[in-house]
Amino acid sequence: MMQRSDAIIIGSGLSGLTAALELSEKEKSVIVLEKEKVIGGRTSSWDEDGMLVESGFHRHIGFYKELPRILKKAGISINQIVQWEEQVDVRVKGKKDTAVFGISPIFGPFEMVRGLIGNNHIVSMRDKLSLVPFFLKGFLEYKRNPDRLDQYSVKEFAEKHHVSENALHYLIIPLSAGVFFLPPERYSAKVFFGLFYPALPRFYKMRIGAYLGGMTELLANPIATRIEQNKGKVRTGTKVKRLIVESSQVTGVILANGEEIRASHVILAADLAGAKKILREDFAEHPAFQTLFRLPTMPAVTVQMEFSKPVLPYDRTTFGPLTILGSFVEQSRSTFTHVPGRLSIILTPPEKFIPMKEEEIIKEVIAEAYELGLDLESNLLNYRIVSHPEDFYSLEPNNDWMRPNQRTDIQGLVLAGDYTRQPYFSTMEGAVVSGLKASQVIMGES
Ligand SMILES: Cc1cc2nc3c(=O)[nH]c(=O)nc-3n(C[C@H](O)[C@H](O)[C@H](O)COP(=O)(O)OP(=O)(O)OC[C@H]3O[C@@H](n4cnc5c(N)ncnc54)[C@H](O)[C@@H]3O)c2cc1C
Structure with missing residues (x-):
């Protein structure tokens, strides 16, 4: 017809x-x-x-403008469908305490200051200060000549600006591996700074939303x-x-x-x-x-697990730098409230998991989570792995x-x-x- x-x-x-x-x-x-x-x-x-x-x-970023506008045309207000987070967690192998960083200057200013002056058991003040020239030069360069930044990986740009090893591992890796599943040696500096650049004039909107x-x-x-x-x-x-x-x-x-x-x-x-x-x-x-x-394209692999009780004490975006758990989140109080416990994990870097059997992936996830102080074995009820060999264009x-x-x-x-x-x-x-x-x-x- x-x-x-x-x-x-x-x-x-x-x-x-x-x-x-x-x-x-x-x-x-x-x-x-x-x-x-x-x-x-x-x-x-x-x-x-x-x-x-x-x-x-998925996380809705507070400075997004067009997505909320389109949703509004469809009769949806973004505030109805997300639970806002003003902080992110960083869990580090071998450290008992989680580092908590405030990300929202307006909605969570105290948390932001506390994050910056605290967390010294993971990154010292010196480590944090080593990021200042990196971010200043990065945003300036992005404004001036973004294409030149695309010649560098985040790691190369960080080395050029003398970012300390700790700051690279525990602050930069969460923002590269956790956001686009690529370690800093494979992540374009243009993408890294470009992603945050639109947030600068709209910094007051910054926070992240978990879908309900x-x-x-x-x-x-x-x-x-x-x-x-x-x-x-x-x-x-x-x-x-x-x-x-x-x-x-x-x-x-x-x-x-x-x-x-x-x-x-x-x-x-x-x-x-x-x-x-x-x-x-x-x-x-x-x-x-x-x-x-x-x-070129790049893959994405996520692991979604249900438990008989929550794994984490709250639903908040969490990064696991230097592990395969690039970013993960408890969702039983926000996105999937019908189950007592639910964890969603984005694996980093994804390539090695594409040919692996599901049981092997789960075994590796449980072992790495254990090193971050998480027991994913005892109360596990069910899991699914969503794996796409060609999910994105490659952000290298x-x-x-x-x-x-x-x-x-x-x-x-x-x-x-x-x-x-x-x-x-x-x-x-x-x-x-x-x-x-x-x-x-x-x-x-x-
Ligand atoms: C694991 C993961 C986590 C993410 N996290 C975030 C996040 O936190 N925040 C954020 O902003 N973004 C995030 N993203 C990115 C975001 O989801 C994508 O950028 C966006 O959804 C892409 O939309 P699109 O319309 O370009 O492509 P797609 O959503 O891929 O849509 C393309 C559609 O075309 C269809 N199609 C393909 N071929 C055909 C055909 N021959 N005939 C008919 N249909 C066809 C496909 O089935 C698909 O439905 C994430 C993505 C993934 C995979």
């Missing part, structure tokens, strides 16, 4: 949903096609053989409902196999089941690996996409220049996704901004 709309959006992650919502609000007819059974992409949550899981635990439920339910579903209220369509279990290209113009898509859908524009809002696959069908040799094809040095714009050289084809060019890298905010930009390309052309 032939159908025609103003825009087909391939992918129901935040980038695709944002683009669809924006266009549908402007009375464009849109159809979102999602290959999975649930919407939300990397922010999705689902029932996996009786256990609720999510693509990985599964993210498909909290974020994706309300946006999809709003799209449908605007007469748009959202189809799940609908895999796009290839684009329809006629006279060098994209005029629609062909689904895996052979169905054809036509539209004036197609927004390819798949993850990088999915986008490459679709583009290679018709544009493998096209000069417009050769750089995009070279942009010298990759940033390969990220494509949303506008392409092909008529009728627009890109969206966190890997496309926007200032927030691989984040929810970045995905939303890319979706906004994609919708603006189409509005500008129609």
Whole structure:
């Protein structure tokens, strides 16, 4: 059956949903096609053989602007769906006490000062002061010439500015390995400073939000409902196999089941690996996409465990520097309150876990957690491992220049996704901004 709309959006992650919502609000007819059974992409949550899981635990950063704006259009206030945290914990092998750092100058000023002058059993005042030139030079350089920063790894930049070993291990590693699952020797200094740069003028907004439920339910579903209220369509279990290209113009898509859908524009809002696959069908040799094809991907692996009682005394983002537990969090009082204890862990660096058997991964996680003073064995009820060999574009040095714009050289084809060019890298905010930009390309052309 032939159908025609103003825009087909391939992918129901935040980038695709944002683009669809924006266009549908402007009375464009849109159809979102999602290959999975649930919407939300990397922010999705689902029932996996009786256990609720999510693509990985997410934190909403207080200075995000566009994501709350999009949610507001869908009738959701960010304050309704997150529990705010003003502090983060750092747990260190062999140390009994956890280091607690305040991150919110306005909402938790005392905690911030206490964090800075305290925690000396892990990082001394001298260690902390060694970070001052590193951050000053980093932010200045990011303002002046961000691309030059992409030549350095965080570790190289830290060495250049004489950051002490302790400060590197216990303060910088949490911010690199904990945030994007890469150790500082593999993490681009451009990404490191670039991620925090937008926070500078909005520093008063800084704090982190834990979602109060599964993210498909909290974020994706309300946006999809709003799209449908605007007469748009959202189809799940609908895999796009290839684009329809006629006279060098994209005029629609062909689904895996052979169905054809036509539209004036197609927004390819798949993850990088999915986008490459679709583009290679018709544009493998096209000069417009050769750089995009070279942009490397990186994996993500998360472990989600249920317990008969909480593992940690409170739900708070925690970093485990120099262990495989890059960042982890107890969620039984915030996101998954239906179980007595629930821990979500993002493994760092992820590559080595991709080929490993699940039982081997769990064994290693339990052993490393034990070194951080956590017993994950005694009360364990259930676990799931969510593993994606190609989850992100790689945030290693010298990759940033390969990220494509949303506008392409092909008529009728627009890109969206966190890997496309926007200032927030691989984040929810970045995905939303890319979706906004994609919708603006189409509005500008129609
Ligand atoms: C473990 C983990 C933790 C994270 N933590 C945070 C965090 O704390 N804070 C933060 O801001 N960000 C975080 N992120 C990043 C954030 O989730 C992503 O940047 C964002 O969700 C990406 O959205 P997207 O729309 O670009 O891509 P995606 O969400 O990947 O959406 C792409 C969609 O396209 C679909 N698709 C692909 N191919 C096809 C096809 N052929 N046909 C139909 N559909 C297709 C996919 O199934 C998917 O649903 C995290 C990500 C992960 C994985």
